[in-house]
Amino acid sequence: MFKKVxxxxxxDTENIAVQITLRDLGVESPKYVYYCDHALNxxxxxxxxxxPYDLLITDIEFEADGNVQAxxxxxxxxxxxxxxxxxxxxxxxTGKDRSTTINALFKAGLLDGHVVKARRGGQYLREAIQAAYxxxxxxxxxxxxxxxxxxxxxxxxxxxxxxxxxxxxxxxxEMPEYLRQREIRPSSLSSIEKRxxxxxxxxxxxxxxxxxxxxxxxxxx
Amino acid sequence: MFKKVxxxxxxDTENIAVQITLRDLGVESPKYVYYCDHALNxxxxxxxxxxPYDLLITDIEFEADGNVQAxxxxxxxxxxxxxxxxxxxxxxxTGKDRSTTINALFKAGLLDGHVVKARRGGQYLREAIQAAYxxxxxxxxxxxxxxxxxxxxxxxxxxxxxxxxxxxxxxxxEMPEYLRQREIRPSSLSSIEKRxxxxxxxxxxxxxxxxxxxxxxxxxx
DNA sequence: TTTGCTTTTACGGGTTCCCGTAAAAATGCC
DNA sequence: GGCATTTTTACGGGAACCCGTAAAAGCAAA
Numbered sequence: 001m002f003k004k005v006x007x008x009x010x011x012d013t014e015n016i017a018v019q020i021t022l023r024d025l026g027v028e029s030p031k032y033v034y035y036c037d038h039a040l041n042x043x044x045x046x047x048x049x050x051x052p053y054d055l056l057i058t059d060i061e062f063e064a065d066g067n068v069q070a071x072x073x074x075x076x077x078x079x080x081x082x083x084x085x086x087x088x089x090x091x092x093x094t095g096k097d098r099s100t101t102i103n104a105l106f107k108a109g110l111l112d113g114h115v116v117k118a119r120r121g122g123q124y125l126r127e128a129i130q131a132a133y134x135x136x137x138x139x140x141x142x143x144x145x146x147x148x149x150x151x152x153x154x155x156x157x158x159x160x161x162x163x164x165x166x167x168x169x170x171x172x173x174e175m176p177e178y179l180r181q182r183e184i185r186p187s188s189l190s191s192i193e194k195r196x197x198x199x200x201x202x203x204x205x206x207x208x209x210x211x212x213x214x215x216x217x218x219x220x221x
Numbered sequence: 222m223f224k225k226v227x228x229x230x231x232x233d234t235e236n237i238a239v240q241i242t243l244r245d246l247g248v249e250s251p252k253y254v255y256y257c258d259h260a261l262n263x264x265x266x267x268x269x270x271x272x273p274y275d276l277l278i279t280d281i282e283f284e285a286d287g288n289v290q291a292x293x294x295x296x297x298x299x300x301x302x303x304x305x306x307x308x309x310x311x312x313x314x315t316g317k318d319r320s321t322t323i324n325a326l327f328k329a330g331l332l333d334g335h336v337v338k339a340r341r342g343g344q345y346l347r348e349a350i351q352a353a354y355x356x357x358x359x360x361x362x363x364x365x366x367x368x369x370x371x372x373x374x375x376x377x378x379x380x381x382x383x384x385x386x387x388x389x390x391x392x393x394x395e396m397p398e399y400l401r402q403r404e405i406r407p408s409s410l411s412s413i414e415k416r417x418x419x420x421x422x423x424x425x426x427x428x429x430x431x432x433x434x435x436x437x438x439x440x441x442x
Numbered sequence: 443t444t445t446g447c448t449t450t451t452a453c454g455g456g457t458t459c460c461c462g463t464a465a466a467a468a469t470g471c472c
Numbered sequence: 473g474g475c476a477t478t479t480t481t482a483c484g485g486g487a488a489c490c491c492g493t494a495a496a497a498g499c500a501a502a
Binding site (some may be wrong): 216 | 232233234235237238239241242255284310316327338339340341343344346347387388389390392396410426427428429430431433434436438
Binding site (some may be wrong): 296406407408410411412415 | 451452453
């Protein structure tokens with residue numbers, strides 16, 4: 001089993017639970033931190049001392065508090081860590097998933113495991129750790145289900161721009177101007193309308209309210 | 222300290238973390254379950270055997286899975302439990318809060334503590350348990366902050382009906398009819414418009430999309 | 443019952459949004 | 473380059489939504 005493991009997780013209860021899982025798997029004294037910046041420091045120092053970490057388990061979302069952090073979330077943490085220590089294994093253990101970004105990490109070879117916190121989150125985390133130790137990629141079963149549910153539509157950058165503008169309260173009429181300023185194409189009102197209609201059609205929605213709320217629910221915005 | 226404590230929490234990791242917190246506080250063998258229905262059974266049986274539970278710690282949201290449950294969530298669980306055992310102490314330990322319903326429970330005397338899962342969730346849970354043991358009411362500090370943030374507006378039943386209809390894709394034009402069928406008053410289009418304007422005004426929104434997304438984010442719908 | 447106040451409803455004009463069609467531009471292929 | 477296909481844009485009529493005003497209904501106290 002892994003010798004040196006680092007946990008980055010802001011919720012104290014989840015952090016403890018992950019520690020226990022690791023000890024249970026034979027990791028003697030997993031190191032745990034509550035901030036991404038701290039995680040990076042420990043990884044840097046471990047490399048400097050010639051005893052680098054074997055595995056990083058991190059949450060994605062870290063709640064902001066008084067302590068200002070350079071690294072805002074687990075995704076950014078993984079990217080930085082993988083730059084300075086490419087061979088380290090990484091697992092994300094997160095509440096709600098954001099499959100698009102997660103998948104990007106997988107494709108980029110930056111990620112070895114992905115587990116969502118749910119009924120059997122701890123159990124799946126164990127499996128992910130063991131899989132990573134055997135150089136296998138792991139995704140918890142619930143994710144595949146989620147991916148299926150929404151397989152119908154791949155959100156493009158353009159889609160996300162429109163949704164985000166809607167969420168910010170910009171009227172459709174004003175959008176072409178905004179998009180042109182940011183040099184996003186297409187930018188015409190017709191294109192925006194057409195794309196919105198397509199998205200609503202895919203999900204069976206009739207109103208933009210539903211679409212925006214749905215994206216918010218999926219944490220796409 | 223409490224002798225008999227029951228934990229109802231669907232996420233296995235959180236469940237373990239709560240168990241550890243309890244053991245740490247001197248509760249010898251806390252009972253834990255993953256479903257509300259199971260929780261109610263254990264409480265009933267304990268009463269029957271003349272050794273009722275002293276404290277119930279429960280999550281609010283329980284993810285649906287194959288096993289169909291009569292009691293859908295922690296709020297319903299508390300209501301039922303308090304009917305058959307009014308003197309039991311209750312603490313909710315939950316991810317995102319829904320202050321309106323929680324406050325209703327407090328007012329009804331059904332609740333002794335409320336802690337949100339966050340950075341210091343475990344720490345605050347300890348404090349809540351100790352407070353309950355001393356017959357004090359406890360709310361974790363973050364909640365007051367959340368309450369302040371949205372202090373501006375108390376959502377009425379009417380508000381929630383409108384938002385929910387919007388979320389379901391009903392057009393404003395059709396809403397009066399829906400509301401009349403469900404015997405909700407007021408029901409006129411003007412009243413709906415006026416109320417929507419007021420809500421948007423309070424939050425500084427310009428469009429319904431923002432309002433619905435915001436409510437979705439707060440898990441009010 | 444009357445009076446005064448609040449809440450609810452009704453209505454109308456102006457704007458935005460929805461939706462279909464058709465022209466223009468971009469893209470790809472030979 | 474020339475042609476076919478796809479994408480993007482432009483435009484116009486009709487529906488829904490926004491917003492202000494004013495009438496009607498509900499309600500409390502005298």
